[in-house]
Amino acid sequence: MTEHVLVTGGAGYIGSHACLALLEAGAEVVVVDDLSNASRESLRRVEQLTGRPLAGFHRLDVRDRAGLDAVFSRYSIGIVLHFAGLKAVGESVADPLRYYQNNVGGAMTLLEAMRCHGVRRMVFSSSATVYGDPQSVPIAEEAPLGPTNPYGRTKWMIEQMLADVVTADPRWQVVVLRYFNPVGAHPSGRIGEDPRGTPNNLMPYIAQVAVGRLPVLQVFGGDYPTADGTGVRDFIHVMDLAEGHVRAVQCCAHLPGLTRLNLGTGRGYSVLEVVAAFEAASGVRIPYRIVERRAGDVACCWADPRRAEVLLGWRAQRGLAQMCADAWRWQKMNPEGYGASAA
Ligand code: NAD
Numbered sequence: 136m137t138e139h140v141l142v143t144g145g146a147g148y149i150g151s152h153a154c155l156a157l158l159e160a161g162a163e164v165v166v167v168d169d170l171s172n173a174s175r176e177s178l179r180r181v182e183q184l185t186g187r188p189l190a191g192f193h194r195l196d197v198r199d200r201a202g203l204d205a206v207f208s209r210y211s212i213g214i215v216l217h218f219a220g221l222k223a224v225g226e227s228v229a230d231p232l233r234y235y236q237n238n239v240g241g242a243m244t245l246l247e248a249m250r251c252h253g254v255r256r257m258v259f260s261s262s263a264t265v266y267g268d269p270q271s272v273p274i275a276e277e278a279p280l281g282p283t284n285p286y287g288r289t290k291w292m293i294e295q296m297l298a299d300v301v302t303a304d305p306r307w308q309v310v311v312l313r314y315f316n317p318v319g320a321h322p323s324g325r326i327g328e329d330p331r332g333t334p335n336n337l338m339p340y341i342a343q344v345a346v347g348r349l350p351v352l353q354v355f356g357g358d359y360p361t362a363d364g365t366g367v368r369d370f371i372h373v374m375d376l377a378e379g380h381v382r383a384v385q386c387c388a389h390l391p392g393l394t395r396l397n398l399g400t401g402r403g404y405s406v407l408e409v410v411a412a413f414e415a416a417s418g419v420r421i422p423y424r425i426v427e428r429r430a431g432d433v434a435c436c437w438a439d440p441r442r443a444e445v446l447l448g449w450r451a452q453r454g455l456a457q458m459c460a461d462a463w464r465w466q467k468m469n470p471e472g473y474g475a476s477a478a
């Protein structure tokens with residue numbers, strides 16, 4: 136019987152692109168998502184783009200143990216990609232218990248269900264936020280950890296939980312992927328990032344300014360110790376990230392225990408460099424205003440991505456111009472996101 140890949144949170148931004156890459160690589164994909172921050176439409180489009188159906192979609196909260204048991208009983212699951220979770224930093228500061236409940240509680244229930252059904256391979260969506268304010272850049276996986284907000288602490292706690300699970304039973308094989316700043320969209324413009332309400336993150340904010348949904352970009356801080364005074368990040372194209380997940384699935388069986396990997400490009404761009412690249416890609420001027428720093432932001436954050444290259448044979452291929460061109464194509468073709476098709 137063919138082993139299936141179970142993708143939690145597969146209808147979301149990164150999960151939908153990963154599902155597309157997995158289907159293109161020939162995998163049988165089952166998705167579990169409660170659609171709390173996503174639309175079913177994303178996966179319909181993934182099926183259209185790949186010409187391949189999902190093996191199953193289940194609208195389910197990963198904290199629903201009985202629901203998970205039914206999914207594990209129905210399919211022969213070989214590996215779980217765990218994307219499901221809440222991700223808004225500010226919201227996590229305002230309502231930390233919701234974040235601990237959903238993210239940490241969700242991971243715990245999922246791991247218990249996996250153990251019960253003898254599934255011991257997982258690829259987990261972690262974040263560069265676990266490094267907190269880095270002592271130096273580029274950041275390697277051994278760098279000290281110390282997230283500065285509840286969202287980041289949920290990722291850190293889950294990483295620790297995974298390490299304990301692997302220590303207790305060395306048959307587990309877990310790959311923790313620490314994403315830097317995922318941006319962009321599939322080049323078709325059919326799937327992309329569709330934040331609810333006003334975007335928190337830079338690229339979707341710029342894209343909504345470009346399309347006229349928002350009037351002006353606020354640049355948070357012009358006095359950082361960087362070349363132009365604005366924050367510097369390691370933006371990574373979501374299709375590069377998706378392909379990194381396919382490699383992680385392919386390599387997981389050969390990686391013993393717990394493996395922590397940065398997924399980034401290894402180079403940083405400032406906020407103003409991103410604005411300029413987006414203007415070049417779209418031909419649209421982006422009005423901006425430099426305002427106060429945003430609480431909790433760090434000046435610079437970029438990855439040392441060499442370990443992922445050694446262990447997965449993966450490295451990011453796409454540059455900033457492509458990230459902006461693809462984000463713009465998605466925004467232009469879907470000014471309201473999945474909008475009316477979102478049912
Ligand atoms: P997203 O919100 O688009 O996707 C998350 C998906 O999980 C959504 O489809 C949502 O409906 C679903 N979900 C949430 N809670 C659930 C639950 N309890 N049960 C079932 N489904 C649930 O976010 P994304 O940007 O695609 O992020 C995916 C993962 O990657 C998250 O774990 C996030 O923390 C992590 N991550 C994201 C970024 C980023 O900048 N986007 C950076 C680092 C890490």
Ligand code: UFG
Pocket residue numbers: 222224262263264314315316335336337338340352353354355356365366367368406429432
């Ligand atoms: N920024 C602005 N204006 C905006 C939004 C962002 O100037 O409207 C700036 C920020 O100050 C920062 C840069 O753009 O300098 C990037 O900000 P993002 O919000 O896009 O990304 P962050 O680096 O703050 O955070 C992201 C994810 C987190 C994740 C973190 C580290 O949102 O979930 O990367 O991986 F934890």
